[in-house]
Structure formats: C-alpha cells, structure tokens
Amino acid sequence: MSQSPAMKAKEPSLTKHEVQSSNFRKTPIQILHEYGTKTGSLPVYVMEKAEGEDHLPSFVFSVKIGDVCCTGQGSSKKAAKHLAAEAALKVLQTDAITVGNMPVKSESNGVVAETNSNPNSVGKLQELALHRGWRLPEYTVLMEAGPPHKREFTITCRLESLTEKAVGNSKKAAKKAAAEKIVAQLQSLSGCSEFTWTPKPSVRFENLRNSLAEKISLLRRNPLSIPNSDYIQMILEVAKEQGFEVTYFDIDELTVNGQYQCLVELSTHPVIVCHGTGISCGNAHNDAAHSALQYIKIMASIK
The missing domain is CATH 3.30.160.20 (Double Stranded RNA Binding Domain)
Structure with a gap:
C-alpha cells in the first residue's frame, strides 16, 4: 500500500544532494550525526569490547540511532566508531556510503563492519x-x-x-x-x-581460589614434576570438577627443532591459553596441559 506524501514526510533522511556536497569532507560519524539532528534522535556510541595486545588492539563499538543498532570493529576506537556509523548509514538506506564512485572518508583499517539488515x-x-x-x-x-x-x-x-x-x-x-x-x-x-x-556461568579465577574441592586441592598441594604424568587426564578432571571446558588446537607447522606444537584453551574468565610442544601430537597436548595446570595452580594458590 503506497504512503501519502504526509506520511512520507515523517521519515526524514539525507538527500542525495546533501550527501554529494558533503561527501568529500565528511566522515560517516559526521553524516550520521547530521541525520540524527534532523530526526531528533542523535546517535549514541558505546564501547562494547577492547582486547588484544598493545601493539595489536581491537575495539568494538555499537551505535544506536532510533530503532537501528549496529556495531563496528577496528584497531582503534575511532576506526570502530567509523565502522559502526557506516553500518548504520547502510541500514538507514541513505546512500551515504558511496555516491558517484566516490567513497565517504572511512578509517576501517581493513576491518569490515557488520550491519543487522542482513x-x-x-x-x-x-x-x-x-x-x-x-x-x-x-x-x-x-x-x-x-x-x-x-x-x-x-x-x-x-x-x-x-x-x-x-x-x-x-x-x-x-x-x-x-x-x-x-x-x-x-x-x-x-x-x-x-x-x-x-x-554455563563463567568460571572465574576467584572461583578457583576459593574452591575447596578435591581435585583443585590436590593440585595446590602436589608438585607438577612427576615423570610420565598424564597431565591431559589431570586437567580434564579439574575441568569437570570446576565446570570449564578444555579445547586443543593443533598447529600444522613444526618447531625449528622439528617438534609438534599445539595450543590448549580453557574456557575460564579470563580465558587461559597455553602452548605445548613434543615429539608427537599427544606429547604436545600433554605439555600444553602441563603448562595450563601450572598456571591454574599459581592462580588458585594466590590469596
């Protein structure tokens, strides 16, 4: 059913002329702000997540404008906000991202934003x-x-x-x-x-420190230096008792010494990831499990 001109007037949007005139100098954040000023609903940005190392950070920002909510992820806060705004503009169908093959200034740093349109x-x-x-x-x-x-x-x-x-x-x-x-x-x-x-609820380090359960108590008391120990089984028993999961990831590339290597990830909060090497895939898993147990032992013993 077609809308009357009066009904259409209630849905203001950026005109193509406005986009073209601003396209050479305005970023998605600026364009979205102008759109929000027009509609009486200014965009609100929230930093949802910040992670990564100092040399390789990753940020996730969400932006909400009216009923539209989108997110962007980038290697800087500014880049993530730009991507979130860019995604919102796409959802709002303002044609503000590309006009005449001339893209709006974007600082995505190679990270693609996700919209919730499709x-x-x-x-x-x-x-x-x-x-x-x-x-x-x-x-x-x-x-x-x-x-x-x-x-x-x-x-x-x-x-x-x-x-x-x-x-x-x-x-x-x-x-x-x-x-x-x-x-x-x-x-x-x-x-x-x-x-x-x-x-399942996340297992935090505080839970490990305060736990008096059998397996974690044995881990605190006993050394992790007994030859030929099955550390894979040991960490599985601790995981079952404490309620976290253990996942191994084999790395295809061998070490410079020709050994197998892998990572083990524990679904604690924060996540624990440890590296292991060995003369076989199984040995690498056992070595990674040993490293993870040592880490848990230290964290569970801190008062």
Whole structure:
C-alpha cells in the first residue's frame, strides 16, 4: 500500500544532494550525526569490547540511532566508531556510503563492519551476544602460512564456552568460516533453527581460589614434576570438577627443532591459553596441559 506524501514526510533522511556536497569532507560519524539532528534522535556510541595486545588492539563499538543498532570493529576506537556509523548509514538506506564512485572518508583499517539488515554469520554471532548479554565473540589468528601470493590463515572463533577453528585465504574468509561453524554448533545444541542454547556461568579465577574441592586441592598441594604424568587426564578432571571446558588446537607447522606444537584453551574468565610442544601430537597436548595446570595452580594458590 503506497504512503501519502504526509506520511512520507515523517521519515526524514539525507538527500542525495546533501550527501554529494558533503561527501568529500565528511566522515560517516559526521553524516550520521547530521541525520540524527534532523530526526531528533542523535546517535549514541558505546564501547562494547577492547582486547588484544598493545601493539595489536581491537575495539568494538555499537551505535544506536532510533530503532537501528549496529556495531563496528577496528584497531582503534575511532576506526570502530567509523565502522559502526557506516553500518548504520547502510541500514538507514541513505546512500551515504558511496555516491558517484566516490567513497565517504572511512578509517576501517581493513576491518569490515557488520550491519543487522542482513547479517552474515559474524554479524549474527555479534548480535546474538549483544542481545543475550554474553561476551562478544573472540577471534584469534592461530597461524599464517603459504607464499605471499597464496596466504592461508587459521582463525579460531570463541563464543562463551564454544570454540571452532577454520582456514581461509584471507583473515576475513577464515573468520567468517569459523563463525559459520559456531552458528551451526549453536543450532545443533539448540536442536532447531532458533538459538535456545544457554552457556554455563563463567568460571572465574576467584572461583578457583576459593574452591575447596578435591581435585583443585590436590593440585595446590602436589608438585607438577612427576615423570610420565598424564597431565591431559589431570586437567580434564579439574575441568569437570570446576565446570570449564578444555579445547586443543593443533598447529600444522613444526618447531625449528622439528617438534609438534599445539595450543590448549580453557574456557575460564579470563580465558587461559597455553602452548605445548613434543615429539608427537599427544606429547604436545600433554605439555600444553602441563603448562595450563601450572598456571591454574599459581592462580588458585594466590590469596
């Protein structure tokens, strides 16, 4: 049913002329602010997440304007806000991103924003986490391999206690593939297309410090230097008792000494990730489990 001119007037938006005249000098943040001024609903930005090392930080910002809520992820706060604003502009269908093949100034630093108009698996997970109050999905580059013209990236995606690994010819492709695996896992655990799965409460270091349970008490008292110990089984017993999960990730590349290597991830809060090496894949797992147990022993003994 077509709308009357009066009804259409209630939905102000940026005109193409306004976009063209501002396109050479205004950023998505500025354009979205102008749109908010027009509609009487100014955009509100919230930093949802900050992680990564000092030399490689990652920030996630959300922006809400009216009924539209979008997120952006970048290597600086400014870049993440730009991407969130850019995503909101796309949802609002203002045609403000590209006019006459001239893009609006954007500082994405190579990180793609997700909109909630037709989100892919990465966007689905991000929205689900925000909606349910979970920690936002975490993506970790495990390995980069191959010649410069044919790189291959291995990335893990972690959502609460769920973890998946995927490989792609770009970080974006590997990230998307890992997110798709998490979405599939969520549907499998839920038993239907609707996400009904609920994560277990996070096991925090405070829980480990205050626990008087048998396995964690034995870990505090006994040394971790007995030869031929099965540390894989030991950490599984601690994990079952304390309520966290243990996941191993094999690294295809051998060490310079020709040994196998892997990572072990514990779904505690914060997450524990330890590295292990050995003359076989199993030995590498046992070494990683040993390192993780040593870390837990230290954290569980601090008063």
